[in-house]
Amino acid sequence: MKEKVKSSRNLSKNQLLVMDSLKQARQPLGAYSLLDKLREKGLKAPLQVYRTLDQLEKIGLIHRIETLNAWTLCCEEKHECTPIFAICDDCGTVTEHLDKTLFDNIVALPVSSGFMPKRTVVEIHGKCENCDTT
Numbered sequence: 001m002k003e004k005v006k007s008s009r010n011l012s013k014n015q016l017l018v019m020d021s022l023k024q025a026r027q028p029l030g031a032y033s034l035l036d037k038l039r040e041k042g043l044k045a046p047l048q049v050y051r052t053l054d055q056l057e058k059i060g061l062i063h064r065i066e067t068l069n070a071w072t073l074c075c076e077e078k079h080e081c082t083p084i085f086a087i088c089d090d091c092g093t094v095t096e097h098l099d100k101t102l103f104d105n106i107v108a109l110p111v112s113s114g115f116m117p118k119r120t121v122v123e124i125h126g127k128c129e130n131c132d133t134t
């Protein structure tokens, strides 16, 4: 009797608060923006926010956008593949793209010269459809 697990199951109060804020923001938020939104709800210490973000990232519900130093909700539940992000520099919208073949090819590049990849970040900056009015 396996039910499809909901992403919000078993989340702690802090985890739910952070998830809610990210949902409402509809764009990536930095730890201090989150802290501002959640202070009145009881999350007062930056460490609490960082710890919560860390936990959510490990479960696969959110991703860190390195070049923005911010976090965003995952577009779908749990995926093996590391996402490729397109980031609009005007409105801040981030879209997540999953392409395992493309990603494997990127990682394979340095491997041919004996390099051992550990972590890969692919983030593309530009303008989204809404902002590109030309």
Ligand SMILES: [Zn+2]
Binding pocket: 063, 073, 074, 075, 076, 079, 083, 096
């Ligand atoms: Zn994702």
Ligand SMILES: [Zn+2]
Binding pocket: 088, 089, 090, 091, 092, 093, 127, 128, 129, 130, 131, 132
């Ligand atoms: Zn935009």
